[in-house]
Amino acid sequence: MAGGAASGGSANTDTYKEARTWLLLPAWVTLSILVLAPVGMMLVYSFLTKEFRGGVVWEFSFAAYDQFFCDRGLFGDEPCAIEWTYVTIFWRSIWQAAAATLLSLAIGFPTAYFIATRPERMRPVWVFLITIPYWVNLLIRTVSMKFLLRDQGPLNDALIGMGLIDSPLHIVNTNFAVQLGLFYSYLPFMVLPIYAAVERYNFSLSEAAADLYASKFTTLRRILLPAVKPGVIAGCILVFVPSMGSFLAPDLLGGAKNFMIGSLIEEQFKGNAGNWPFGAAASMILLTMVLILLMLFARQQAKAEKAEG
Amino acid sequence: MKYLVKSSVAALALALGANAAAAEGKLVLYHWFEYMPQEVLDKFTAETGIEVTMDTYDSNEAMLASLKSGAIGTYDLAVPGDYMVAIMGNQGLLDTIAEGELKNKANIAPEWADPAFDPGRMSSIPYQWGSTSFAVNRDVYSGNIQTTDILFNPPAELQGRINMLDAQGEIMAMASLHMGIPQCSSDREQLKALNAMLQDAKQHWSSFNSDTAKEVLVSGDAAVGQIYDGFAAKAREEGANVEYAYPVQGYVAWMDNVVLLKDAPNRDNAIRFMDFLLEPENIAAVTNYAQYNAGVTGVEAFLDPDLASKPEKNPHANAGPGIFIEVCDQQVQAVYDQIWTNLKK
Numbered sequence: 038m039a040g041g042a043a044s045g046g047s048a049n050t051d052t053y054k055e056a057r058t059w060l061l062l063p064a065w066v067t068l069s070i071l072v073l074a075p076v077g078m079m080l081v082y083s084f085l086t087k088e089f090r091g092g093v094v095w096e097f098s099f100a101a102y103d104q105f106f107c108d109r110g111l112f113g114d115e116p117c118a119i120e121w122t123y124v125t126i127f128w129r130s131i132w133q134a135a136a137a138t139l140l141s142l143a144i145g146f147p148t149a150y151f152i153a154t155r156p157e158r159m160r161p162v163w164v165f166l167i168t169i170p171y172w173v174n175l176l177i178r179t180v181s182m183k184f185l186l187r188d189q190g191p192l193n194d195a196l197i198g199m200g201l202i203d204s205p206l207h208i209v210n211t212n213f214a215v216q217l218g219l220f221y222s223y224l225p226f227m228v229l230p231i232y233a234a235v236e237r238y239n240f241s242l243s244e245a246a247a248d249l250y251a252s253k254f255t256t257l258r259r260i261l262l263p264a265v266k267p268g269v270i271a272g273c274i275l276v277f278v279p280s281m282g283s284f285l286a287p288d289l290l291g292g293a294k295n296f297m298i299g300s301l302i303e304e305q306f307k308g309n310a311g312n313w314p315f316g317a318a319a320s321m322i323l324l325t326m327v328l329i330l331l332m333l334f335a336r337q338q339a340k341a342e343k344a345e346g
Numbered sequence: 347m348k349y350l351v352k353s354s355v356a357a358l359a360l361a362l363g364a365n366a367a368a369a370e371g372k373l374v375l376y377h378w379f380e381y382m383p384q385e386v387l388d389k390f391t392a393e394t395g396i397e398v399t400m401d402t403y404d405s406n407e408a409m410l411a412s413l414k415s416g417a418i419g420t421y422d423l424a425v426p427g428d429y430m431v432a433i434m435g436n437q438g439l440l441d442t443i444a445e446g447e448l449k450n451k452a453n454i455a456p457e458w459a460d461p462a463f464d465p466g467r468m469s470s471i472p473y474q475w476g477s478t479s480f481a482v483n484r485d486v487y488s489g490n491i492q493t494t495d496i497l498f499n500p501p502a503e504l505q506g507r508i509n510m511l512d513a514q515g516e517i518m519a520m521a522s523l524h525m526g527i528p529q530c531s532s533d534r535e536q537l538k539a540l541n542a543m544l545q546d547a548k549q550h551w552s553s554f555n556s557d558t559a560k561e562v563l564v565s566g567d568a569a570v571g572q573i574y575d576g577f578a579a580k581a582r583e584e585g586a587n588v589e590y591a592y593p594v595q596g597y598v599a600w601m602d603n604v605v606l607l608k609d610a611p612n613r614d615n616a617i618r619f620m621d622f623l624l625e626p627e628n629i630a631a632v633t634n635y636a637q638y639n640a641g642v643t644g645v646e647a648f649l650d651p652d653l654a655s656k657p658e659k660n661p662h663a664n665a666g667p668g669i670f671i672e673v674c675d676q677q678v679q680a681v682y683d684q685i686w687t688n689l690k691k
């Protein structure tokens with residue numbers, strides 16, 4: 038029954054039809070207060086005039102979006118040329134988040150497969166083990182990561198001790214360190230949806246493929262992967278989206294040398310710039326990009342379901 | 347003898363305080379991290395029965411942003427640096443202390459009694475003052491360090507091993523000293539040159555970080571760190587072979603001040619705490635912990651005797667001037683923000 042409802046999703050009978058409005062009300066109220074209102078506020082702020090040293094003046098202005106798209110030189114008085122600064126920062130964030138997502142997928146998929154193929158009573162234990170490190174605050178985990186990776190840290194000591202390298206690897210304050218940090222921060226968001234998908238997978242399909250002389254790789258590619266694809270895509274989105282807006286890993290592990298979107302936005306509110314409308318505009322542009330990404334995913338899902346019939 | 351009397355009074359107050367605590371109410375501080383010894387707060391609670399709550403921040407700008415986005419009215423006192431006192435005053439975030447409200451106001455050292463950032467000390471009292479320059483690991487580099495070239499045009503041994511404070515004000519002031527141009531200059535050629543110089547210097551920097559400015563020197567991750575004098579002394583005491591520089595071009599001087607915030611929920615308790623911090627013995631305890639300098643007369647008797655002789659506190663004969671960070675006007679600040687974005691893009 039439960040399984041049918043979860044996978045079907047389009048049951049004809051609606052047991053709770055009468056009470057539907059009331060049952061949805063708490064969710065709607067929570068979402069409105071915690072999601073829609075702040076986003077609406079950001080949207081309004083992004084069209085206001087900035088107040089010197091933080092804050093807004095209630096006068097309509099395109100200045101924030103102008104700053105994002107127009108390069109007007111060091112003194113702000115040249116004609117509009119294409120502004121590459123923020124495009125570069127967005128591109129860097131996308132690239133870093135994509136690398137972290139691929140890394141998570143490479144480690145997360147085998148992990149999820151491993152857990153899903155353990156005896157049923159052992160699976161909760163493995164899932165529990167995956168979540169344990171995440172009981173610790175993200176900040177502390179990121180700082181610990183820095184301690185592990187630093188030039189005189191345990192990782193380099195061990196590699197030198199084993200004779201693999203002569204001088205320490207410089208990992209901290211590089212892009213790679215940021216990717217590692219993001220990967221580590223969001224790995225469970227990759228493992229858990231894939232695990233849920235693989236667990237529901239009917240392994241007799243793999244056996245049937247093997248009986249029909251499919252190689253192990255072909256079975257993985259043609260049978261298992263298509264069946265668990267929704268889990269993989271959900272995992273990728275859950276890692277990619279927060280990675281793109283993250284600012285802890287770039288600041289602590291990347292040395293804060295190059296802005297990512299998250300640190301750029303943070304700087305507008307907390308830093309010296311004090312340019313709230315611009316921070317709001319950058320947030321809205323990020324939000325729009327993520328929404329487009331999610332809509333593409335939803336369309337692709339719908340198409341796939343249609344194709345299946 | 348004096349000490350004995352004072353401590354018995356404190357003990358008595360502690361005994362009474364246990365009952366008084368609930369009645370006397372609260373005090374909410376907004377303060378820098380790692381800057382207030384717990385025993386000073388405990389002593390205040392013991393003497394007055396006032397419970398102290400403290401939140402911390404890591405830059406003047408972060409504190410300003412938090413207050414402006416709605417935290418004003420939550421806190422009684424904050425501890426901004428010199429230029430930030432002026433900004434907060436201009437923005438109407440400070441309350442005025444009436445004449446005679448502060449009993450210990452006369453304890454403020456004469457040279458700090460009428461500063462440009464708060465004429466007549468209408469809203470603030472001195473907390474600590476010191477300098478910002480940089481410290482160099484002497485195991486890595488043994489040459490001359492008394493020059494801002496160490497930060498902006500470093501010798502080969504130090505390239506790629508420099509941590510800068512993640513603070514626009516400190517970096518711009520130091521860069522202006524390095525180039526010999528006035529702070530907040532509105533001269534276009536000078537601003538262009540400043541932008542170009544920083545772009546060029548950045549390739550030698552490994553990170554921007556204020557919170558871990560001390561740790562990266564102790565761990566050896568950085569061989570040079572832009573840092574406050576007291577933090578450099580702590581790094582040295584924690585085992586790093588670092589020397590604090592007083593460059594011939596000059597260095598940044600600063601004073602942090604306890605300010606009375608507008609709409610302070612516990613205004614009377616805040617005034618009592620300010621009076622408490624103007625007692626030489628109490629502010630000396632802060633100085634002994636933070637290793638900077640107090641702006642109160644009569645602290646000398648209570649200071650750790652080793653403090654005065656620390657190398658971080660004694661500029662050499664050829665040291666350049668110590669300059670305060672200036673508050674730029676809106677036009678120049680816009681260019682500074684652009685230079686900062688260029689630096690970190």
